[in-house]
Amino acid sequence: MATTTLDFIPPLLQQGTQLTKISDKSQKKVVFRLDPEEGQILYDSWKHGIVPIESIKEIRTGSDAEYYCSQYGFAGELDKWITIVYVLHNTYRTLHLLAPTCDLKTLWENNLRKLYSIRLGLMHDLDNHELRQTVWERQYWKGAAKGRQSLNLDDVKSICLRLNIDFPKGELERLFKAPDTTQKNSLNFQQFQHFVKLLKRRPELEALYKKLCGEETLDFAKFEKFMKDTQQSTLSSVELKIVFDKYANVDTAPVVVPPPTVVPPAPTLTVPTSTNVSAVPPVSPVLPPPTLSATTADSLAAPTSPPPAPATIPALPKTDVAQSSPSPSSARNMSLDGFSSFLMSQDNAPTQPESNDMTQPMSDYFISTSHNTYLIGNQLMGVSTIEGYIRALLCGARSVELDIYDGPHEPMVYHGKTLTSEVSVREICQAIAKYAFVSSPYPIILSCEVHCGLVQQDMLVDIMTKAFGSALVRVALDEHPNKLVALPSPEQLKKRIMVKTKNMFVSAELDAIKAHKQAAKAAAAKAAHLEAEVPSSSSESETDAQSIMQEIGQEISSLKSKWKKLRGVPSGSTDSKKKGKTKAPMSMALASLLVYTVGVKCRGIDKSQEYDVEQVFSLSENSANKYIKGGAGIEDLIRHTQSHVVRIYPKGSRVNSTNYEPLQYWAAGCQLVALNIQTMDLGYRINQAMFLRRGRQGYVLKPPALRDVHFEALRKHTNHYFDVTIISAQQLPRPTHSSGKEVTEKSIVDPYVEVTHIPPSDNSGGEGTSARKISFATPAVKNNGFNPMWQEELCLPFDCLGGMQELIFVEFTVKQDKRPDLEPLARHISPLASLQRGFRHLPLHDAQLCQYLFSTLFVYINVRDVA
Numbered sequence: 001m002a003t004t005t006l007d008f009i010p011p012l013l014q015q016g017t018q019l020t021k022i023s024d025k026s027q028k029k030v031v032f033r034l035d036p037e038e039g040q041i042l043y044d045s046w047k048h049g050i051v052p053i054e055s056i057k058e059i060r061t062g063s064d065a066e067y068y069c070s071q072y073g074f075a076g077e078l079d080k081w082i083t084i085v086y087v088l089h090n091t092y093r094t095l096h097l098l099a100p101t102c103d104l105k106t107l108w109e110n111n112l113r114k115l116y117s118i119r120l121g122l123m124h125d126l127d128n129h130e131l132r133q134t135v136w137e138r139q140y141w142k143g144a145a146k147g148r149q150s151l152n153l154d155d156v157k158s159i160c161l162r163l164n165i166d167f168p169k170g171e172l173e174r175l176f177k178a179p180d181t182t183q184k185n186s187l188n189f190q191q192f193q194h195f196v197k198l199l200k201r202r203p204e205l206e207a208l209y210k211k212l213c214g215e216e217t218l219d220f221a222k223f224e225k226f227m228k229d230t231q232q233s234t235l236s237s238v239e240l241k242i243v244f245d246k247y248a249n250v251d252t253a254p255v256v257v258p259p260p261t262v263v264p265p266a267p268t269l270t271v272p273t274s275t276n277v278s279a280v281p282p283v284s285p286v287l288p289p290p291t292l293s294a295t296t297a298d299s300l301a302a303p304t305s306p307p308p309a310p311a312t313i314p315a316l317p318k319t320d321v322a323q324s325s326p327s328p329s330s331a332r333n334m335s336l337d338g339f340s341s342f343l344m345s346q347d348n349a350p351t352q353p354e355s356n357d358m359t360q361p362m363s364d365y366f367i368s369t370s371h372n373t374y375l376i377g378n379q380l381m382g383v384s385t386i387e388g389y390i391r392a393l394l395c396g397a398r399s400v401e402l403d404i405y406d407g408p409h410e411p412m413v414y415h416g417k418t419l420t421s422e423v424s425v426r427e428i429c430q431a432i433a434k435y436a437f438v439s440s441p442y443p444i445i446l447s448c449e450v451h452c453g454l455v456q457q458d459m460l461v462d463i464m465t466k467a468f469g470s471a472l473v474r475v476a477l478d479e480h481p482n483k484l485v486a487l488p489s490p491e492q493l494k495k496r497i498m499v500k501t502k503n504m505f506v507s508a509e510l511d512a513i514k515a516h517k518q519a520a521k522a523a524a525a526k527a528a529h530l531e532a533e534v535p536s537s538s539s540e541s542e543t544d545a546q547s548i549m550q551e552i553g554q555e556i557s558s559l560k561s562k563w564k565k566l567r568g569v570p571s572g573s574t575d576s577k578k579k580g581k582t583k584a585p586m587s588m589a590l591a592s593l594l595v596y597t598v599g600v601k602c603r604g605i606d607k608s609q610e611y612d613v614e615q616v617f618s619l620s621e622n623s624a625n626k627y628i629k630g631g632a633g634i635e636d637l638i639r640h641t642q643s644h645v646v647r648i649y650p651k652g653s654r655v656n657s658t659n660y661e662p663l664q665y666w667a668a669g670c671q672l673v674a675l676n677i678q679t680m681d682l683g684y685r686i687n688q689a690m691f692l693r694r695g696r697q698g699y700v701l702k703p704p705a706l707r708d709v710h711f712e713a714l715r716k717h718t719n720h721y722f723d724v725t726i727i728s729a730q731q732l733p734r735p736t737h738s739s740g741k742e743v744t745e746k747s748i749v750d751p752y753v754e755v756t757h758i759p760p761s762d763n764s765g766g767e768g769t770s771a772r773k774i775s776f777a778t779p780a781v782k783n784n785g786f787n788p789m790w791q792e793e794l795c796l797p798f799d800c801l802g803g804m805q806e807l808i809f810v811e812f813t814v815k816q817d818k819r820p821d822l823e824p825l826a827r828h829i830s831p832l833a834s835l836q837r838g839f840r841h842l843p844l845h846d847a848q849l850c851q852y853l854f855s856t857l858f859v860y861i862n863v864r865d866v867a
Contacts, residue, residue, distance in 0.1 A: 009036040009111055017108075020098040022072050032097070034111060037135075037142040039119050039853075041084070041095075041112075051086050051095060053119045054853055057394065058085040061109050064434070067386060067427065068096055080105045082112075085387075089736070089823070090680045090847045092376065092391065122853060136731075136854055137196055141189060150186040156195065163199075164732060164785025166748045175199065202340060204728050204789060204858065208839070209336050217333035220244050231348070231838035247342040248332040343839060344856070350840035351830055356694045357701055358442065358491040362596070363613070363645050364707055365490065366666055367445070368691045368698040369399040371649055371674035374413050374423055375657065384414050384423040386431040392677055393435040395688065396696030399445040399500075399647075399672050402428065404460060406452040411460045416451065425460060429467035436471070436497060440697045443493035445597055445672070447647065448501040450590065457587035464499065464593070473498045473595050484613045486643065487596055490699050500597035500616055504586040597645070605636045611644055616672075618647040621660050628668045638706060638714070641669030649674045659683030662690075663760035667807050669706045680847045686758065686809055688849045689829045705802030713802040719866035722796040722810065722832065724859055726753045726778050728789040731854040732814060732825050733844070749785040750817035751825060753778045753857065757796045758809040780817035785825070797866075805833035805863075812842060812857055823847065826855055837862050 016033040021043070032043045041051040060068075060083040069081045079102050084095040099105035122132050143162065144155040151159075153176050160167055167175070179194035180187060187195060213222050223244050227233040233240065334342070342348055370392040374384040392400050404411050404425060411425040436444055446464075450457060464472060473496050477488055595614065602617040603609050605627070611617075619627075627633035640646065648665045650658075657676040661683050665673045675687050694700050705713035732751055756775040774796060781788035800808060811829040816822055826844035844855040 008114060009034055010107065013108065013111055017104060018100070019104075019108075020100075022074070022096040022098060032108075034108075034115065035142075036115055037138045039115070039135075039139065051084065052088075053116055054850065055086040055088055056084060056116055057087060057092075057391075059083075059109065059113055059116065060085065061105075067431070068094070072096065074098060082109060084112075087846075087848055087850065092387065092678075094387075119853065132854070137189075137193055140196075141192055150184075150188050151192060152186050156187070160199075160786075161748065162734065164734060164749055165199075165787075166783035200787070202728070202787075204791070205340050205343065206336065209339050212339075217335055218339055219333050223334060231836070243342070243347050244334060245332060246347065247338040247345075248334045249338070343858075344841050348840065350836055350842050350861075351693065351834040352836055354693060354834070356697060356699065358697075358699060359489045360701060361489060361643070362443075362487040362493070363641060363643055363671065364702055365671060365699040366673070366690065366702060367399055367645075367671045368395075368397045368687065368696075369447075369647070369672040369674040370397040370677050371401055372403075372415060372657065372676060373397070373400040374402065374428065375415065375676075376678050384421045386423060386427050388678065389428055389431050390435050393432065393444075394439050395677060396439045396691050396698045397677065398440065398442060398698035399447055399674070400432070401447045401449075401674065403449045404452055406456050410463070411452050411456045426463050426467075429463055432497070433467045433471075437495050440699075441494050442490040442697055442699050443496045443498060446497065446499050447672070447674075448499060450501050450586075454587050457590045461587065461589040461593060468497050471495060471497045472593070474593060476595055484596075487613055487645070493596075498595065498597045499590075499593040500599055501590070501594065502599035502601070503591055503594050505591060506598060506600060506615070605640045606632075607636075611640075613643055616645045616647060618649055619670075620649055621651050621665075624648050624665055624668070624670070628664055634668060635711065638669040638711075639709075641671065642707060642709060645672060646670045647672035647674060650676065659687075661758070662687055663758065663807055663809070666690075666702075667706075667760035667801075667804065669702065682758075682811075685811070685827070685829050685847070685849060689809065690831065692849065693831060693834050703802065703804040703806055705804055716803075717799055717801055718803065719797070719799045721864045721866065722757060722798060723862040723864060724755060724794050724796070724810075726755070726790045726792045726794065726812075727839075727858045727860060728787060728791075729753075729785075729814065729844075730787060730841070730856045730858065732785040732788070733846075733852050733855050734785070735816075735822075735825070748783050749825065750780040750782050751785050751788050751814050752780040752817055753790065753792075754813045754815060755794055755796065756811045756813065757798055758811060759798065760804075760807050782817075806831045808832040810835065812859070814844065814857065826852060826857075828857060832863070835861055 013034040014036070016031040018029050019032050021028055021030045030043050030045070030049075032041060035042055039053040041049075041053070043049040058064075061081065062078065065081050065083045066075075066078060068083050069075060069078050074081060077098060080099045082097045082099070082105060084097070086093055086095070097108075099108060122135060140159050140162070141151075144151055144159045153173065156176055157167075157172060160172065175195065175198055176187070178198055179191040181191070209218065212218055212226055220241060224237060224240050227235070227240055227243075235243070370388075373388045373392050374386075376383050376385055376388050376391075389400055402413050402425065403415055404413055405416065406412075407422070407424065412422040413425055413428055414422040432444070432446075450460070452460070473493070476482075476484070477492060479492075598612070598615050600611065600615045600617050602619060602623075624637075627637045637646070646669075648662075648670050650660060654676075657679045659675045659679055659681050662673040662675060663686060673687075675683055677684060677687075691698060691700060708714070729751065732749070735749070754775055754777040756773060758773050776794045776796065778790045778792040778794075781790060798808065808831065809829060810832055811827060813827050814825040816825060824847075827847065827849075828842040828844055829849070830842075839858070839860050841856040841858050843851050844857055845851050
C-alpha cells in the first residue's frame with residue numbers, strides 16, 4: 001500500500017493506550033486508539049465511543065485546559081490533561097482525558113494535532129486532489145480488508161453499501177472483474193484503486209468535456225471561451241492561461257470510457273451545443289419534473305413578465321469544435337482528468353473570496369452578535385458556562401452578552417428569573433481575553449445587562465481591567481474630538497474590547513429632556529387652543545393659563561427631584577450634608593468604561609429625537625417589527641443606523657432559544673442582530689453564512705443602498721430569475737447514530753435536493769424584497785447516495801430592492817426520500833451575491849456548517865434579469 005503523510009501515527013497509538021476518561025459522573029480507565037485511515041478517535045464504551053476528527057472544534061492542553069482540570073479536582077495534573085471539544089448531531093460535547101505520564105500525554109497531543117491539521121487541510125483545500133484520493137482509498141480499504149491484503153466480492157459489496165450504493169448483482173460483478181486482471185476473484189490495493197476509479201466515473205463531466213472539444217483534448221482557446229462565456233470569469237487572458245497551465249499536464253493520455261453497463265444507472269446530463277438544447281444519448285428514463293410544495297406554490301407571485309424557456313446550461317456554440325485550429329504538437333492541452341480536477345478546485349470555487357474594507361465607521365457594518373452567550377441550552381433551564389463565549393468567539397462573534405448579578409463574593413452571570421445555572425464574571429473575562437482575537441482581530445463589544453449593586457459594579461470594573469489590560473477601551477482615541485461626529489472604524493479599534501451597558505446617568509438626563517420637551521409641547525398646544533377660543537372673560541383665560549403653567553412647573557420639579565435622587569441628592573432638600581446621600585444607581589467607574597457604546601433607552605427614531613453617535617439602544621424583535629413593517633418607520637430606522645448602532649434581540653417567549661431570521665433586520669440597517677448560536681436552526685445558518693463569506697472576521701460592510709443618505713437605490717426594485725441545474729452529488733455523507741457510528745441497517749438512501757430562496761421579508765413585513773420564501777425539489781434518485789445524478793433544471797423568480805443580493809440567501813438541502821422528518825444529509829447555504837455563475841461544486845456541510853471532507857453537489861448557476 002502506498003505511503004502517505006498519515007503513516008506518521010505511531011503503532012502504539014493505533015493499537016491503543018490506557019487513559020483516564022473523566023466526566024461529571026465517573027472517572028475510569030479506558031483504552032483509546034487513534035485511527036489515521038478512518039480519521040477517528042476510538043474508545044471502549046457501551047455506545048462504541050467514536051470521535052470523528054473532522055468534528056473536533058478544539059484540542060485544549062496546558063493553560064487552555066485549566067478551567068475543566070480545576071473544575072474536576074485535578075489542578076495538579078494539568079501537564080497530563082487533554083480536553084477535546086467536538087460536535088456530533090448538532091450537539092457540543094467534551095472529552096476529558098488524563099494520561100498516566102507527561103510523555104504519553106505529549107505523544108497523544110502532538111499526533112492528534114497533526115492528524116487534525118491534515119484532515120482540516122483536506123477539507124478546505126480541494127486542490128490537493130492526490131492526497132485526498134489516497135486518504136479516501138485507504139479509509140475504505142482498511143474498513144473492508146480488516147488487516148488482510150486483498151478484497152473479495154463480498155468485501156467490495158460491503159464497501160458499496162457503506163458508500164450508499166445498492167448495485168444490482170450483475171453490475172457489481174462486472175465492475176469487480178474489470179480490474180481483476182489475474183482472475184483470482186480478489187483485488188489487491190492497486191486493483192482496488194482501479195475499481196475505485198471506475199466507481200467514481202463522472203458521465204456528466206465526460207459529456208461536458210466532449211461538448212467542449214469533441215474527440216480532441218481541450219486547448220487553451222476553448223478553455224478561455226468556456227471560462228468567459230459559461231463561467232462568466234472576469235480574469236484576463238494572461239490570468240486564465242496561468243490557471244489553464246496548472247491543470248494542463250494532469251493526464252495527457254487518451255480518455256478511456258468503460259462500457260455504460262458498468263456504471264450505476266443515472267439520468268443524462270444535457271449539455272447544449274447551440275441555442276437549441278441537444279442531449280447525450282440517455283442511459284436511463286427521463287425523470288419527472290420538479291415538485292413544488294403547496295405552501296410555496298401559493299406564495300409564489302407571478303413574475304412581472306413571462307419567464308423564458310426553463311433554465312438550461314449555457315449554449316456552447318458548435319463552432320467551438322468545428323472551427324478550432326488544430327493545436328501544434330508542442331501545445332499544452334487539458335485532459336478529461338485535468339478538466340475534472342479544475343472543476344473541483346479552488347480555481348473554480350463556488351463563492352468568490354471578497355475583500356472587506358474595515359476603514360469605515362463602525363455603524364456601516366453588520367456585526368456578528370451572540371445572544372445569551374453564557375447559555376449552552378435553552379434560556380429557561382440551560383447551563384451557564386464559559387464554553388458559550390469560547391464557541392461564539394471562535395465562530396467569529398464580535399459581540400457577546402453578559403447578564404450580571406450580585407454573587408456571594410463577586411459578580412455572577414446567569415439568566416435572571418429563570419432556573420439557569422451561574423458562572424462567574426471572572427472566569428468569563430479570562431476566557432474572553434484568551435479567545436477574543438483567535439478568529440478575528442477586529443473589536444469586540446461586551447453587551448452587559450448590569451443588575452448588581454455599587455460594590456460589585458466596582459468589582460466588575462476591576463475584573464475587566466485586570467483581564468483585558470490595555471485592550472479595554474477606557475478613553476476615546478487620540479484622533480477623536482471631544483464631540484464625536486462619527487464612530488471609529490473596526491480598523492482603528494483592532495484588538496480592542498468595548499463595554500456596552502445602559503448609562504443610568506445619561507438615561508436619566510435624556511428622560512428629563514424628553515419629558516421637558518413633551519411638557520413644553522403640550523403647553524404650547526394648550527395655549528394655542530385657548531387663544532383660538534372666544535373667552536367668556538379675560539380673567540378665566542388667565543386663570544387657565546396660570547393653571548397649565550403651574551402643572552408644567554410641578555412636572556419639571558418632579559423630574560428635577562428624580563434627577564437629584566439619581567445623582568445622590570435626597571428629594572426635597574438641597575442640603576446633602578445634613579440629609580446624607582442615597583445610593584447612586586451606577587458606579588462612576590463602570591460609567592467611565594462607556595466610550596463608543598453608551599447604552600440608552602430608545603425614545604423613538606423620528607426626526608424630533610436626537611442621539612449622540614456613541615449612544616446605542618436595543619430593540620426586541622417585536623419592537624423592531626413595528627418599525628420595519630413599512631411606512632415612515634423603516635426609513636427612519638435605516639437613516640438612524642447610518643450613523644448609530646442598533647441592537648436587536650430575540651423576544652422573551654423564545655424559551656427554547658430558537659432564532660428569528662436575521663435578514664429583515666439587516667435589511668433595515670441594524671448592526672447587532674443577536675442570535676442564540678447554541679441553536680443550529682435556519683437563523684443560525686444564515687448568520688454563519690453571512691459572516692463566513694468574509695472569513696469569519698465578524699464584520700461585513702453593509703450594501704451601498706443602506707449607506708446612501710439620499711435613499712436613491714432603496715427606491716428601486718428589480719426582477720430576476722435564479723436558474724439552477726442540480727446535476728449530481730458526490731459521496732454524500734452516511735447517516736450516523738448519536739454516538740457517531742455509521743448507520744448500517746437499511747441505510748441506503750434515496751436522496752433528493754431541495755433549493756430554497758430566502759429573501760429578507762419572509763413572514764415579517766420587512767424591507768428588501770416583496771417576494772416570499774420559495775422552495776423547489778428534485779425527484780429522488782433510488783438506492784444511490786454515492787454519485788446520484790438528477791440533471792434537474794429549476795427556475796426561481798425573485799425581486800430585489802436596492803440591488804441587495806447579498807441579503808438574499810439560497811440554501812441547497814440534500815434530504816432522504818420519504819423521511820423528511822430526519823435531519824438532512826447535507827446542506828449548502830450562501831448569499832446569492834456570493835454564488836459564482838456556471839458549473840460549480842458546492843461543498844456540503846452539516847447543520848453547524850462544518851464541511852464534510854468528500855461530499856459535494858455539482859450544479860450549474862445563473863442569474864437573469866427580467867427585461
